[in-house]
Amino acid sequence: MRPAAGGGKPANSWKFDPSGLLSAAAFVPSPNCDDRPAGAIVELLVIHNISLPPGEFGSPGIVELFTNRLDPRAHPYYREIHGQKVSSHFLIRRDGELIQFVPCIRRAWHAGQSEWCGRGRCNDFSVGVELEGADDQPFTDSQYAELAALTPALKRAYPIQECVGPSDIATPPGRKTDPGPHFDWARFRAMLESGEQ
Numbered sequence: 001m002r003p004a005a006g007g008g009k010p011a012n013s014w015k016f017d018p019s020g021l022l023s024a025a026a027f028v029p030s031p032n033c034d035d036r037p038a039g040a041i042v043e044l045l046v047i048h049n050i051s052l053p054p055g056e057f058g059s060p061g062i063v064e065l066f067t068n069r070l071d072p073r074a075h076p077y078y079r080e081i082h083g084q085k086v087s088s089h090f091l092i093r094r095d096g097e098l099i100q101f102v103p104c105i106r107r108a109w110h111a112g113q114s115e116w117c118g119r120g121r122c123n124d125f126s127v128g129v130e131l132e133g134a135d136d137q138p139f140t141d142s143q144y145a146e147l148a149a150l151t152p153a154l155k156r157a158y159p160i161q162e163c164v165g166p167s168d169i170a171t172p173p174g175r176k177t178d179p180g181p182h183f184d185w186a187r188f189r190a191m192l193e194s195g196e197q
Helices: 061-066 076-081 141-157 185-194
Strands: 033-035 044-050 090-092 098-100 106-108 126-132 162-164
């Protein structure tokens, strides 16, 4: 069993505090969140991919974007997205580092216009996890391991019914493509079933 990122605890002992913060994750608070609607229950896990600059890994750009500190002079692409107010609950880096930006009891701004099983506004009832990656590149073993540890912890804390990608829920259909063709859903689901991490 692999040790957790936080405190050396095994992944099957990961727990959320009442505000929805995970002790195994580094917490970098994002201002891009708000309260969920009254009565909203977390029922959906949305798995995204992101890289900043596009196709490049390891830069501070993702954290800067989610915390409204992205410098539009640092890269030409940043001028296009500067000023966007977006976030996700979690980011899993290429090396498996786990960062949390928004407590799970709050609504992160990750899914945009979306619909799942006839219900719109998926941000209201979902948790978003960003994998540092791109549609045209495979994800790392460390990312699959961390996601396979995080997902059961989320399911123990919240009545999550399904794991999907933005490509499954974005409206209109086709607006989003992530997590992309290189995300191995079969591998991910097999890891969840076997308890592999």
